[in-house]
Amino acid sequence: MQLPWLAPGDPLPDAATAWGESDPVPGLLAAGGGLDVASLLQAYSHGIFPWFSEGQPILWWSPDPRMVLETDRFHLHRSLRKALQRFAAAPDCEIRIDHGFEAVIRACAEAPRVGQNGTWILPEMVQAYTALHLAGHAHSVETWIGGELTGGLYCVAVGRAVFGESMFARRPDASKIALAALVAFCRRHGIGMIDCQQNTSHLASLGAREMPRARFLSHVAGARQQGGPSWRFDPVYWSELLSARSSRPT
The missing domain is CATH 3.30.70.3550 (Leucyl/phenylalanyl-tRNA-protein transferase, N-terminal domain)
Incomplete structure (x- = not known):
């Protein structure tokens, strides 16, 4: 073929x-x-x-199928919940969005991956996604502790269609905290799905699951037509995950 x-x-x-x-x-x-x-x-x-x-x-x-994380199905395991509670309460811990996009994508490129030699985030990809960021369609969600970038992720957004790309961590749970922040951000702004592209056991443990491509494409077609949110993180968004009043499964 x-x-x-x-x-x-x-x-x-x-x-x-x-x-x-x-x-x-x-x-x-x-x-x-x-x-x-x-x-x-x-x-x-x-x-x-x-x-x-x-x-x-x-x-x-x-x-086909496509791995996706529906934000109301995010698995907030007990250990991660405790880590988020400590992070949210600490004055020197914060989530920043788009503060250091290029630093995040370069850190993702350099992060070692189990079973992988080298990286697919080549210099031309760094350049391309940095240009996409400057155009307003690629974003970094960053975990900062004591003024240090300790982990994060970057994603692509077209309207309210969000596509996760890669994560890195320099401290335990730093990338998971960034992902949890993205989930909380998406919940607050009515974004129901984050694309994860391909199936991994790590993503599955956090609640991601496979979806038929036709259904995924239908979701993207509708979400891309909707106005995108303002990409900034407010600590109040943590209540989307940590509030006892939340009825969403964790």
Whole structure:
């Protein structure tokens, strides 16, 4: 089965045409093209993302099923709840959004991953997502302790469609605290889903689950048309996770 090859500026194929289980690489949609802001926005707006390693062309993906975290299904385990309570109460601990986006994405690129050699967050990806950040569509959620960046994540947002990308931690629980902050932020702003792209046991332990691609694409089509929130974090948002009045499952 021939994989579509794109020249810079070419439109991406329909996500539903990505290779399936009987094809050589399930979820792979196309190769080539560019990582400019317009191409990335087109991709994410249609449930597609780039992922490739050094020495490879740009590869575009749309897996079926899709791993997603529905924000009202986030598993706030007892140990993480205690860590959040300590963090929220400490005067030298804070969540910042977009304070140091480039520092976050570079830290994600340098973070060691179990079972992985090297990183897919190549210099051209850092440059591309930094440009997307400057255009207002990529954001960092950062865990700061004592004036030090200790962990965080970055994500892409198109309207109210949010796509998680990568996390890092320099202290225990620092990346989980950032993810919890993103969940609390999304709950407060009526954002019901965070894309996680692919299935991992770590994401599953936090409540993420697989969703048929068709349903995921339908969600993205609706969410991208809605006005996006103001990307700032207020400590009051912790009540979305820690309040005893919350009826959401934890």
